Amino acid sequence: MIEALRRLGRIGLGFFERLGRGHLFLLSVLGGLPGLFLRPRLVVQQVYSTGVLSLLIIVVSGLFVGMVLGLQGYNTLVDFGAEESLGVMVALSLVRELGPVVAALLFAGRAGSALTAEIGLMKATEQLSGMEMMAVDPVHRVVAPRFVGGFLAMPLLAAIFSAVGVMGGYFVGVGLLGVDDGAFWSQMQAKVDLHDDIANGVIKSVVFGFVVTWIAVFEGYDAEPTSEGVSRATTRTVVHASLAVLGLDFVLTALMFGD
Amino acid sequence: MPKQTRKTTKKHEKDDDVLVRIRGLRFARGDRWIFDGVDLDIPRGKVTAIMGPSGTGKTTLLRLIGGQLRPDAGSIQVDGLEVPKLSRRELYALRKRLGMLFQSGALLTDLSVYDNVAFPLREHTDLPESMIRNLVLMKLQAVGLRGARHLMPSQLSGGMARRVALARAIALDPMMIMYDEPFTGQDPISMGVLVQLIRLLNDALSLTSIIVSHDVQETAAIADYIYVISGGKVIEHGPPREIMHSSSPWVRQFMQGLPDGPVPFHFPAQPYLDDLLAEGEA
Numbered sequence: 001m002i003e004a005l006r007r008l009g010r011i012g013l014g015f016f017e018r019l020g021r022g023h024l025f026l027l028s029v030l031g032g033l034p035g036l037f038l039r040p041r042l043v044v045q046q047v048y049s050t051g052v053l054s055l056l057i058i059v060v061s062g063l064f065v066g067m068v069l070g071l072q073g074y075n076t077l078v079d080f081g082a083e084e085s086l087g088v089m090v091a092l093s094l095v096r097e098l099g100p101v102v103a104a105l106l107f108a109g110r111a112g113s114a115l116t117a118e119i120g121l122m123k124a125t126e127q128l129s130g131m132e133m134m135a136v137d138p139v140h141r142v143v144a145p146r147f148v149g150g151f152l153a154m155p156l157l158a159a160i161f162s163a164v165g166v167m168g169g170y171f172v173g174v175g176l177l178g179v180d181d182g183a184f185w186s187q188m189q190a191k192v193d194l195h196d197d198i199a200n201g202v203i204k205s206v207v208f209g210f211v212v213t214w215i216a217v218f219e220g221y222d223a224e225p226t227s228e229g230v231s232r233a234t235t236r237t238v239v240h241a242s243l244a245v246l247g248l249d250f251v252l253t254a255l256m257f258g259d
Numbered sequence: 260m261p262k263q264t265r266k267t268t269k270k271h272e273k274d275d276d277v278l279v280r281i282r283g284l285r286f287a288r289g290d291r292w293i294f295d296g297v298d299l300d301i302p303r304g305k306v307t308a309i310m311g312p313s314g315t316g317k318t319t320l321l322r323l324i325g326g327q328l329r330p331d332a333g334s335i336q337v338d339g340l341e342v343p344k345l346s347r348r349e350l351y352a353l354r355k356r357l358g359m360l361f362q363s364g365a366l367l368t369d370l371s372v373y374d375n376v377a378f379p380l381r382e383h384t385d386l387p388e389s390m391i392r393n394l395v396l397m398k399l400q401a402v403g404l405r406g407a408r409h410l411m412p413s414q415l416s417g418g419m420a421r422r423v424a425l426a427r428a429i430a431l432d433p434m435m436i437m438y439d440e441p442f443t444g445q446d447p448i449s450m451g452v453l454v455q456l457i458r459l460l461n462d463a464l465s466l467t468s469i470i471v472s473h474d475v476q477e478t479a480a481i482a483d484y485i486y487v488i489s490g491g492k493v494i495e496h497g498p499p500r501e502i503m504h505s506s507s508p509w510v511r512q513f514m515q516g517l518p519d520g521p522v523p524f525h526f527p528a529q530p531y532l533d534d535l536l537a538e539g540e541a
């Protein structure tokens with residue numbers, strides 16, 4: 001009984017200790033941002049590599065999610081004779097929810113885990129220590145550009161996901177199921193609001209990008225410098241980042257659309 | 260000739276011929292003392308070896324000198340600067356004048372050999388690319404790898420990786436280089452190359468070198484002075500010839516590589532017979 005309590009206490013302490021370290025780490029990463037303005041090439045490189053890394057999976061998943069939305073939406077809407085609204089339904093689902101959330105989950109699995117593994121391996125092979133001894137701060141030189149790169153890539157990927165998803169919905173709804181072409185687009189244009197829908201979706205993906213890359217770079221930097229340590233950190237990144245995305249999505253949705 | 264302008268805390272200690280002075284160093288990992296009162300002097304311009312069995316804290320000592328770890332007590336002075344007391348900025352300024360060769364080489368795996376050597380130059384200087392190119396080729400030429408500049412670190416053998424790391428370590432013309440186990444896992448030829456390079460570079464560039472190692476023969480062959488540490492203390496120091504014929508049985512066992520002696524062959528255990536007779540647990 002006492003032992004169980006003690007274990008609970010230790011787990012709790014460990015959790016808060018890591019949380020604290022994570023925040024301190026974030027502060028030092030943010031301290032590296034001014035330096036990046038002088039060397040934007042470092043960031044561009046990272047946007048490119050994380051973006052390209054995730055692009056294929058984002059496009060393919062976006063297409064299928066859009067096609068499924070088209071099918072499911074049509075089956076429901078047609079009962080009410082409202083299949084012309086398919087475009088609105090597909091677009092809203094994607095822009096408000098599925099785009100940011102699914103893209104962030106995929107991003108965590110693909111780019112987030114790769115970031116953690118890359119930084120963790122650099123630590124395990126003493127590359128980060130080596131940089132420190134060359135008087136180069138690895139948090140500023142290695143972590144900060146990756147953090148900013150991931151943070152910028154995420155909204156772009158979510159936008160691509162939504163756009164491809166709409167094409168998928170169009171392909172199924174208009175191409176296969178015979179929804180009217182003009183109605184599909186014009187209703188979408190009329191009902192999707194720039195501020196309420198698109199802006200909120202973008203805010204979501206920005207927040208998710210921030211959190212996922214933060215978790216990924218922290219786990220990598222904090223990993224135990226052995227191969228098991230790195231592999232555990234990679235797993236933790238995917239699990240924690242996915243949970244964080246889903247939890248935050250609820251909070252953000254409640255704040256944005258819940259009144 | 261020492262620069263007159265640089266501000267130092269203790270002038271007289273900067274002008275002497277000791278580059279690194281360690282006094283009463285104590286450092287603990289968990290509740291174990293890795294160093295328990297270590298005094299060391301690293302003379303300028305010489306190759307000094309620090310030897311001892313694996314796990315005695317040789318790497319730890321280099322990290323303490325480089326300011327990556329802070330001692331629990333004692334003083335570590337490098338070129339008259341008290342390392343544990345330096346601010347971050349001062350520490351980074353000092354590190355630009357130190358080179359360190361990690362056990363693994365620690366090359367940046369996503370950069371080519373050329374870019375690895377250019378890395379410190381690009382980070383710390385505003386030299387034009389043409390000048391950087393000349394410097395990089397010079398440093399690579401010094402370690403004999405100018406022809407390997409387009410290779411990636413994963414394409415290098417262990418010995419080549421260490422030589423590239425050496426070229427990178429001398430890129431900023433440091434005053435001192437610290438080598439962590441430079442000979443471990445090298446074939447005889449790369450071993451010979453490294454032994455020669457360390458001595459040659461030390462003398463040609465008037466560096467100060469610290470070699471941390473447990474490879475007795477190679478180290479004794481190039482070191483001017485040897486410290487042997489074990490159990491958190493310096494147990495012997497002197498020129499190689501004296502160390503080889505030390506009066507301490509422990510040092511003799513270590514230097515001559517005898518399997519049994521003051522350091523027992525067996526890990527501490529309960530008596531053999533009791534263990535065989537005991538049943539059940541492994």
Ligand SMILES: Nc1ncnc2c1ncn2[C@@H]1O[C@H](COP(=O)(O)OP(=O)(O)O)[C@@H](O)[C@H]1O
Nearest residue numbers: 288289293311312313314315316317318319320
């Ligand atoms: N990060 C660390 N955390 C805890 N203990 C460590 C750490 N690094 C090294 N040690 C311990 O410190 C001791 C000295 O390590 P090290 O300096 O690497 O020895 P050496 O280089 O002489 O083989 C070892 O017993 C090792 O287990």
Ligand SMILES: [Mg+2]
Nearest residue numbers: 317318362440
């Ligand atoms: Mg070591």
